[in-house]
Amino acid sequence: MAIQKLFVGPNPCCSSAKNAFHDCFIRGCDGSVLLSSTKKNQAEKDAIPNQTLRGFNVIDAVKSALEKKCPGVVSCSDILALVARDAVLMIGGPHWDVPTGRRDGRVSIANEALFNLPSPFANITVLKQQFSATGLSVKDLAVLSGGHTIGIGHCTLISNRLYNFTGKGDTDPSLDPRYAAQLKKKCKPGNSNTVVEMDPGSFKSFDEDYYTIVAKRRGLFQSDSALLDDAETRDYVRFQSRTQGSTFAQDFGESMVKMGYIGVLTGKQGEIRKRCAVVN
Incomplete structure (x- = not known):
């Protein structure tokens, strides 16, 4: 096929x-x-x-x-x-x-x-806890976050970051002000339909640009920016940005394999579905 x-x-x-x-x-x-x-x-x-x-x-x-x-x-x-x-x-x-x-x-x-x-709203403490609970490491968190090099996000997910971060009509201070201004042009208050690129300029290609963007405080989600709030994840972001993603491709494959082992069913557990949307 x-x-x-x-x-x-x-x-x-x-x-x-x-x-x-x-x-x-x-x-x-x-x-x-x-x-x-x-x-x-x-x-x-x-x-x-x-x-x-x-x-x-x-x-x-x-x-x-x-x-x-x-x-x-x-x-x-x-x-x-x-x-x-x-x-x-x-x-x-x-x-x-x-x-x-x-x-x-x-x-x-x-x-x-x-x-x-x-969650796209999660801080680094919560993210590390969630990854650890599945058997994934802090490095895996930094690596798999790089999957945001592709795809889009809805304006509703960043509305609070832009317009009401602490409930006082303010913008998230961890977001680069110039980038925030660009996002506000696309995402007006209450806009629930518009989407923005997670990796502007190369959101349809798999590359290391995500890390360069995060390092410049231009991560779209709070969970992206959170990578700068921990020494290990911050070092990984800066390393990939500095070296044009020298190890990112290999790291991503290894982390995906590791993730693929989470809670798998084998032997007589579960079933082999005949159709994927319904149980047998």
């Missing part, structure tokens, strides 16, 4: 990598983010932090093709990990070997995603 043909619509490659991240942080890498809600249960997919996820059609198309060739063999969670890798590769990112053998979970709860996914 020529997977490139499946990537249509806005930022599908960015979404595919983001989908894997959002899956693994909730119940582990078990494909629970792919399950659709039912009358009795609101699934992760419909939680507020996941409502901008895209590319589920790509997963479904790959799954359908595989089920015709080798039914009941390849899990949706493995497909999610493989598609994320291929999507990053398609936009200039690194290749990494994806360990397979995961099985699919049967549970998906929206509130778990709402309260447990790393």
